[in-house]
Amino acid sequence: MKKIGSVYIWCSLAAVILWIVPWILGIIGAKPTGTPFTLYSCVLHDFTYLDNEGGDIKFIDRQGVAHGDEVQPMFYASILFGNGTMPDSLGGRAITREAIDYDRFTLMERPAYVNRKAPKAYLLMESVPLRMELQDPEYGMVFRKDGLHVYKMNGKEYDEGKSRDFTDRLSALGFQFPCDLVSGSHRKEYDEGYLLTDREGHLFHMKMVGGKADVQRFSCTDSLDIKYVTILENTNRTAIGYVVDKDNKFYVVKSDNNLVPTEVKWDPTTESLLIVGDMFYHTVKVSEGEGEHFYALRTGDYSLEDTMYRALERDDRHKVSSYLFPFRLAFTSSLDGFVRPRIESFSWIGLVVDLLIAGAMVLVVRSRKKTLSK
Numbered sequence: 521m522k523k524i525g526s527v528y529i530w531c532s533l534a535a536v537i538l539w540i541v542p543w544i545l546g547i548i549g550a551k552p553t554g555t556p557f558t559l560y561s562c563v564l565h566d567f568t569y570l571d572n573e574g575g576d577i578k579f580i581d582r583q584g585v586a587h588g589d590e591v592q593p594m595f596y597a598s599i600l601f602g603n604g605t606m607p608d609s610l611g612g613r614a615i616t617r618e619a620i621d622y623d624r625f626t627l628m629e630r631p632a633y634v635n636r637k638a639p640k641a642y643l644l645m646e647s648v649p650l651r652m653e654l655q656d657p658e659y660g661m662v663f664r665k666d667g668l669h670v671y672k673m674n675g676k677e678y679d680e681g682k683s684r685d686f687t688d689r690l691s692a693l694g695f696q697f698p699c700d701l702v703s704g705s706h707r708k709e710y711d712e713g714y715l716l717t718d719r720e721g722h723l724f725h726m727k728m729v730g731g732k733a734d735v736q737r738f739s740c741t742d743s744l745d746i747k748y749v750t751i752l753e754n755t756n757r758t759a760i761g762y763v764v765d766k767d768n769k770f771y772v773v774k775s776d777n778n779l780v781p782t783e784v785k786w787d788p789t790t791e792s793l794l795i796v797g798d799m800f801y802h803t804v805k806v807s808e809g810e811g812e813h814f815y816a817l818r819t820g821d822y823s824l825e826d827t828m829y830r831a832l833e834r835d836d837r838h839k840v841s842s843y844l845f846p847f848r849l850a851f852t853s854s855l856d857g858f859v860r861p862r863i864e865s866f867s868w869i870g871l872v873v874d875l876l877i878a879g880a881m882v883l884v885v886r887s888r889k890k891t892l893s894k
Contacts, residue, residue, distance in 0.1 A: 560816035560826065561591045562610060562800035567814055567828045568592065582828070594620055594798035611800060623799035623819060625754040634748065634788045635856040642704060644670060644682075645711040647727045647734070654711060659728075661686070663699040682733075686726070689733040696720045701749050703761065708753040715751040715761045715773075723749065723773070725760060740779035744771070748788040754797075758820075764788055770804075772822050783824040784815050790855060801825060 556569035561579070568579035568591060578586040589596040593606060597620045600606035609615055644659040659679065662669045667687030670679045690697075696718040704714040713727020713734070723738040723746060744765045751761040760775045770784035784804050786793050792807040797819065804815040811832050816825040 555812060555830065555832070558803070558805065558812075558814060558828075558830075559592055559595060559796060560801045560803045560814075561587075562594060562798070563591045565826070567803075567816070567826065594624065594800065595796075613799065619799055621755060623756050623797060625752070625756070625795075625797045627750070627752070627793070627795040627797075629750060629788060629793040631788065631790055631792065631855040642702065642714065644728055645713075646729075646731070647711045647713055648729050654708070663697065663702075665698050667691070667697055682731075686733040686735075689735040690718075690724065690726065693724065693735055693737040694718075694722065695724055695735075695737075696722075701746065703749045703751045705751055705753045709755060710753055712751060712753045712757075712760070715749045717746055717749065721746050723763065736777070738773055738777055738779075740777050741771070741773065744779075780822045782815075782817060782822050783827070784817070785813075 556571060558567055558569040559579075560566070561568050561581070564581055564587070566581045568581050568587065571578050571580050571586070578588060579591050580586055581591075589599055590605060593600055593610065593615070597606065597617065601617060607615060613619070641660055641662050643657040644661045645657045646655060649655045658673055659682065660671050660673055662671070668683060668690065670682040670686060671677065672679055687697075698719060699716045700719055700721065701717045702714055703716070705712070711727065713725065715723065715725055717723050721744075723741040725736040725738065727734050738760075741763060744763065746763050747766050747768070748764040749761060750763075752759055757775055759772050761773050763771050763773055764786060765771070768785050768787045770782050770786050772780040772782060774780060784806065786806050787808075790808065792805075794805040794807075796803045800819055802815075802817040802819060802822070804817060806813040806815075809832075812830045814828040814830070816827070817823065818825050
């Protein structure tokens with residue numbers, strides 16, 4: 521029993537050391553991290569990153585040449601319109617505030633959001649309110665094996681009429697209950713409802729219009745093995761959302777039931793996504809552990825204009841830990857919101873060093889025992 525207690529104590533001590541020491545070393549050697557904001561320029565036709573050292577804001581292209589706000593007229597439209605330097609046209613297109621606002625949007629996706637375990641309950645809003653402004657939702661909904669169940673938010677009463685309406689509309693288009701993937705935005709200009717897939721992987725769009733179910737099936741995606749969906753609610757309603765297949769290929773789903781494949785590769789479970797769109801290009805950034813992949817897609821047909829890869833600077837503060845420990849014990853991760861033990865940053869060097877230290881300690885202990893026995 522005493523030996524078991526000793527083993528437990530030593531294992532607990534080792535776990536604490538593997539958790540606390542690398543964490544402390546990381547804090548001691550911590551440096552400000554971040555990557556410069558990067559956009560594709562419709563003027564230079566090149567990727568430029570923002571540099572504000574010394575208080576002067578400028579954009580640096582891939583050749584290292586510094587430029588002013590004029591190379592990013594879509595991003596700094598208010599400033600250029602304000603000082604009268606916005607050109608009347610670019611690329612043969614008239615430039616107005618309305619035209620810029622119509623195509624401008626930003627979309628961010630993070631693995632922590634994708635991998636989270638959220639309740640399978642959703643809000644049901646009116647997509648065409650009387651005053652044409654977003655209103656607080658009056659209904660909530662839950663997908664079951666026998667259909668969609670709608671409840672009144674005030675009193676939590678089951679609404680049989682709406683439940684039957686939505687279930688019948690979905691079933692008429694071949695929806696197989698329950699649902700698999702669901703995407704609805706809470707950072708919106710208007711309510712476009714939800715993009716969702718049924719248990720067979722077929723893609724549907726569902727929203728409430730005038731208190732009634734409005735459902736569309738996107739047959740253009742029937743051949744895809746869909747891994748992730750995300751809905752768009754932008755001023756330009758040409759695209760309804762994006763889907764990613766099992767091979768991490770990125771597609772644009774258009775409102776007219778057309779599917780546009782792109783050259784973007786994105787694994788939503790491990791990589792972050794940022795899309796900044798304007799009337800000329802969509803700058804897409806996919807961030808993974810080693811670096812950032814940039815894609816410039818032409819607005820409209822989403823064809824590839826240019827690509828760029830930026831490797832991230834290696835964090836030296838973890839090098840000391842890799843020389844001392846075979847791995848690092850952590851309880852949280854940026855990839856999800858769960859708290860659980862996990863092993864990170866395995867190091868063969870640390871394993872060899874620890875084995876050598878353990879071997880040396882064993883030899884020292886045996887040597888002392890022999891000396892004492894004499």
